[in-house]
Amino acid sequence: MKDAYLVINAGSSSIKFSLYFGNGDSKPVLKAKGQVEGINVAPHFIAQAVDGTVLAEQRWPADSNLVHQDLLKHLIDWVENHLDGARLVAAGHRVVHGGPRWSAPARITDELLDELESLVPLAPLHQPHNLAPIRALAVVHPGLVQVACFDTAFHRTNPKVAETFALPRELTEEGVRRYGFHGLSYEFIARRFKEIDPVRAAGKVVVCHLGSGASMCAIDNGRSVASTMGFTALDGLPMGTRTGTLDAGVVLYLLQQKGMNAAEIETLLYKKSGLLGVSGISNDMRVLLESNDPHAAEAVDLFCYRIRRELGSLAGAMGGLDALIFTAGIGEHSAPVRAMVCEGAGWLGIELDPAANAAHADKITTPASRLPVYVIPTDEEMMIAKHTRAVLAG
Ligand SMILES: Nc1ncnc2c1ncn2[C@@H]1O[C@H](COP(=O)(O)OP(=O)(O)O)[C@@H](O)[C@H]1O
Numbered sequence: 001m002k003d004a005y006l007v008i009n010a011g012s013s014s015i016k017f018s019l020y021f022g023n024g025d026s027k028p029v030l031k032a033k034g035q036v037e038g039i040n041v042a043p044h045f046i047a048q049a050v051d052g053t054v055l056a057e058q059r060w061p062a063d064s065n066l067v068h069q070d071l072l073k074h075l076i077d078w079v080e081n082h083l084d085g086a087r088l089v090a091a092g093h094r095v096v097h098g099g100p101r102w103s104a105p106a107r108i109t110d111e112l113l114d115e116l117e118s119l120v121p122l123a124p125l126h127q128p129h130n131l132a133p134i135r136a137l138a139v140v141h142p143g144l145v146q147v148a149c150f151d152t153a154f155h156r157t158n159p160k161v162a163e164t165f166a167l168p169r170e171l172t173e174e175g176v177r178r179y180g181f182h183g184l185s186y187e188f189i190a191r192r193f194k195e196i197d198p199v200r201a202a203g204k205v206v207v208c209h210l211g212s213g214a215s216m217c218a219i220d221n222g223r224s225v226a227s228t229m230g231f232t233a234l235d236g237l238p239m240g241t242r243t244g245t246l247d248a249g250v251v252l253y254l255l256q257q258k259g260m261n262a263a264e265i266e267t268l269l270y271k272k273s274g275l276l277g278v279s280g281i282s283n284d285m286r287v288l289l290e291s292n293d294p295h296a297a298e299a300v301d302l303f304c305y306r307i308r309r310e311l312g313s314l315a316g317a318m319g320g321l322d323a324l325i326f327t328a329g330i331g332e333h334s335a336p337v338r339a340m341v342c343e344g345a346g347w348l349g350i351e352l353d354p355a356a357n358a359a360h361a362d363k364i365t366t367p368a369s370r371l372p373v374y375v376i377p378t379d380e381e382m383m384i385a386k387h388t389r390a391v392l393a394g
Pocket residue numbers: 210211212213240283284285286289328329330333334335
């Protein structure tokens with residue numbers, strides 16, 4: 001009998017899921033994927049086959065009062081009725097923050113859940129939503145093995161200097177340091193790049209994960225050595241609605257001069273800034289690229305400018321650069337953003353091939369380009385499925 005793995009990547013208003021089949025060492029095979037979105041508003045469930053065929057769809061009215069647990073139960077029931085004779089053996093979850101202790105995926109226990117709960121203040125936009133389905137699943141399916149796969153784990157190979165803020169030692173020791181995020185994506189890309197170009201993958205690579213959250217990672221011989229996100233997923237690049245790097249003095253100004261309280265500042269930094277704040281129009285890169293509003297262009301320019309600066313910084317951290325890789329929603333699909341980053345990075349030896357870039361080719365530089373640039377689709381869910389199977393196998 002085949003084993004089935006349920007992968008869950010839960011956000012603030014949606015629970016995305018993927019169902020994988022697989023035994024032994026072979027690559028897990030994706031059977032179906034879908035999501036429940038509009039939680040707490042008007043829930044909508046959809047499940048699709050690998051080719052995009054809709055397998056099931058259901059909508060509930062806005063006044064249905066369905067909570068997280070009800071919707072998760074609906075999702076699990078659907079999965080259990082579509083196992084095709086396979087046996088559901090485990091659920092793997094993306095958990096954004098694993099704190100200082102977790103450098104690998106872990107089987108979930110009550111103690112671990114409590115520990116992860118204590119990290120909620122460090123990832124207020126993600127962690128509560130990552131943990132809610134774990135608790136809900138434990139109620140509706142008590143015996144099921146659950147595995148937490150951390151976004152921070154891949155970065156635990158960073159040298160101490162890359163993790164340290166110039167703060168008094170006591171704070172560093174209690175855990176106020178850089179953790180880095182999007183680790184499941186970077187791990188997937190590092191493995192994939194090793195298949196594409198093993199020679200350069202053994203060298204120094206910068207990966208740009210540009211999605212609704214955006215960060216960059218310096219990977220030396222397959223290991224993360226530095227990244228743009230820090231203590232929280234607020235640092236580094238400007239994002240859809242997050243500031244990215246901000247002079248800490250601005251936070252003091254907001255507190256002391258503007259009289260804002262902590263909750264207001266949190267909302268400002270996490271939900272009202274970034275592309276949305278600068279453009280005043282949208283957090284969606286597609287909308288900004290199509291807009292004629294100069295503020296939309298300013299937001300896009302700032303995003304690309306910050307990527308170019310961080311590229312120099314990460315190459316400096318590694319002492320060299322052998323390849324640049326774009327991934328995630330914007331990185332995989334936006335030729336204009338990739339062009340704006342690469343055109344300003346000619347000093348690094350990048351010679352963009354505009355036709356290849358427009359076609360979203362695997363490699364978007366000319367053969368003469370000293371530094372090759374790649375576009376590689378990421379797959380965090382596949383990484384979670386592999387980890388879940390490995391944890392289960394002990
Ligand atoms: N063709 C495109 N051009 C520009 N941006 C795109 C395109 N397709 C998707 N995006 C951007 O990708 C972002 C979502 O990326 P994704 O990696 O799916 O994010 P997440 O998983 O973090 O929600 C959206 O904000 C959207 O603006």
